[in-house]
Amino acid sequence: DDSTISCHKLILIAASPYFETMFQSGLKESQEQEVELKFSDADTIRMLVEYIYSNEIEITEDNVETLVDASELLLLNDLKISCEDFFVKMLNSSNCSKLRLLGTEYDLRNLIAATFEFIALHFEDVVDSRDFAQLAEEDVLEVISDDRLVAKNEGVVFEAVVRWVEADLEARTEVFTRKIAPRVRFPFCTESFLGRTVCCHHLMWNPDCMELVKEAQHSQFHTGKSPVQNLRTAPRHNGEKLVRLYNGENNSICVEYTLSIEGESVKWKQLSSNLIDKGLLIFVNGQIFSICSCDGSVYSLHIADPNAEWYETVKFNYRNTNWLDVINVSDKVYFVGNTMEMFDPVNNSKTTCKAMPGACTSGRAAALGGKLFVVGGTEKVCFRYDPATDEWTTLSRPTTTSANYKATAWKGKIMLYDTEANKAEVYDPVFDRWTL
DSSP states (O other), X not given: OOOOOOXXXXXXXXHOHHHHHHHHSSOGGGGOSOOOOOSSOHHHHHHHHHHHHHSOOOOOTTTHHHHHHHHHHHTOHHHHHHHHHHHHHTOOTTTHHHHHHHHHHTTOHHHHHHHHHHHHHTHHHHTTSGGGGXXXXXXXXXXXXXXXXXXXXXXXXXXXXXXXXXXXXXXXXXXXXIIIGGGSOGGGSOHHHIIIIITTSGGGOSHHHHHHXXXXXXXXXXXXXXXXXXXXXXXXXXXXXXXXXXXXXGGEEEEEEESOOOSSSOOOEEEEEEEEOOSEEEEETTEEXXXXXXXOEEEEEETTOTTOOOEEEEEOSOOOSOOSEEEEETTEEEEESSSEEEEEXXXXXXXXXXXXXXXXXXXEEEEETTEEEEEETXXXXXXXXXXXXXXXXXXXXXXXXXXXXXXXXXXXXXXEEETTTTEEEEXXXXXXXXXX
């Protein structure tokens, strides 16, 4: 805008290698009293000169991109670091992909690390942003390869990478086949998703991708006939909470969680409490369902709401006090006993399932990979039920038993946990074996 800024060459030289080169390398600018600067607008240049003199500058969302670009040109490293810190603080789901690109462009290592962490932990929100499709190939590969990626299920990962590919189909189709598809953990997709969504997508219509589908369908998480150990059969350890529910004082329900079961003792943290007990409890997708065997009423409660109250969702004609366990498998509730029934909270419906292949007294149930496992008990059993086929499979037996055992799935394995002795026996479905 033809305005001028009075300043001292020595001050500019001391602050910036850019000006040092300009004024001390024999360039024509070194001989002139006025130098024209065209790398940015007049207001930004004036702000930068004031920063050089005072070491103070106001960074805002409106000017931070302009300032980081100028700091890169002028080699103002302290300013560049300040801009990077500002970027990290303004990270959110809508700008994360864009800031990842800026971090790469300006070699902002802390920002690159922060955006990666954010994308992994908030994957489902980030993939819905407009800029996700602009991520570089290596960024997409790094994120979907990480065990910490948090997604409701692997189907979310598949659909996200498909959208990324379709944003530039011609350039990215081969990348999908050679690099991306082999990093999607198809064995953890449900059989219905594999059949109806994965197999039906045109990007999968090639021999290499169909081999991945075949591997998933015949893996230990589906048929159990072909135990496979590779990237795709490794569960994502994404910081999920292990939640436990139990009756507290005054007929209340206590809800606690832990992020780790390693070491000699388990440390539980309170998530919610003082909820009035309505009956048998089951945790499904962020809600507690309570089934009263006395009258068949089903109640629901959202644990994320600090002011949550029970409300009745449905009443069905079912009464049974002989259940071994009640377990959530793929957001459906299974009543496990000599006879087994399934309750669908979405449709408020009940279905009778095939009976267990053998007797089990005081056993426990756990869900893993879309399958239901019944383990332990006096008979030391290990049965696997496949909801898709309504069939049971008899597996290797545990070596110990206890009336105090509880069962849960943890990091791709089944854990029988003795609540009194504080010890566990662990079942590995890959090798069909138990270890203490």
